[in-house]
Amino acid sequence: MQKPVGIFDSGVGGTSIWKEIRKKMPYEDTIYLADSKNAPYGAKPSEEILQLSIKNVELLLEKNCKIIVVACNTATTNAIEYLRKTYEVPFIGIEPAIKPAALHTQTKKVGVLATKGTLSSSLFHSTSKMYAEGITVMEQEGKGLVELIEQGKQASDEVRKLLIQYLAPMLEVGIDCLVLGCTHYPYLIPMLTEILPKNVHIIDSGEAVARQTHAVLEKLQLLTKSETLGTSKFFSNSNIEVLKNLVGNQTEVAKLDF
Structure with a gap:
């Protein structure tokens, strides 16, 4: 079974990044975490943003993700340095263009x-x-x-x-x-x-992030060999209806307590 691309955000916003990744790499499986219960991250202290990011990363690693896209500008700017030092999986961050x-x-x-x-x-x-x-x-x-x-x-x-x-x-x-x-x-x-x-x-930054994700997967020889359309799973710890509306009902959207 192929390992998925993991994506997390403080809520539903990172689905704009997921859409670009899906367009660029349609055969990859993806798992998306929406930490909507704690949205927005933008007004929180740096230490809290770091702790929330760690929690999201560990959940995606439990789900066997081969790369993690921090689809949140605030989490990238406050946590990505620590995440890269701490975990072996590659990380893609987002910063204003x-x-x-x-x-x-x-x-x-x-x-x-x-x-x-x-x-x-x-x-x-x-x-x-x-x-x-x-x-x-x-x-x-x-x-x-x-x-x-x-x-x-x-x-x-x-x-x-x-x-x-x-x-x-x-x-x-x-x-x-x-x-x-x-x-x-x-x-x-x-x-x-x-x-x-x-x-x-x-x-x-969406398209540039998808390009960078593809480039890193290619460099590390982690791109899927599958020629079947990848699956996408979405998890939110809050109301899932907004998430469903943004990603379309054909995808799997579930509530998860994290």
Whole structure:
């Protein structure tokens, strides 16, 4: 039996990453953990984020995963260094796509919408410093957005009001790239497209993460040899209905106490 690709997030947001992995590697089996009971991670202290990440990793290792994708920006920035040192399995992390934004911007002004936990992390600051020299990076905490997406309200008026409020200062200074620094936020792209001027390019990390996962599996000779479509299993420790709506009813979604 082939070993699955493990994916975890503070909730349902990392399913945006799962979709890209599935597209890139349709024959791989995947297991997804949604720690929705503890969402969002973004406002929690660093030590708590680390402990939650350890709990998720150990559960995925029990399920025999061959690689683990930390499909959460906050967990990546606060825990991935420790996870890589502690466990033998390879880890793929997620960080805001500052580099492609810096390469793409014409106005030299870039907006980053992320959680507090990501924006205040040392990894985020070192990435910004490395790639965004000579570029104005406008940081904005997306307070309340993850909670609304976790409730399945990504198309609501509440979300629209928050986005208009958060984007206004960025648009005032003339950003032409908006980096989505949370895996929940790609579910806001339809609304962001309506709100933002046509010249603002929306950048998220999903496709790049899928490419990197494939590259690491290939390098370590861990890619499946199967030519049968892989299975996907989803587990949540909270309401599974939102998760079901995002991944489609053809997949296995179960409630698990973890």
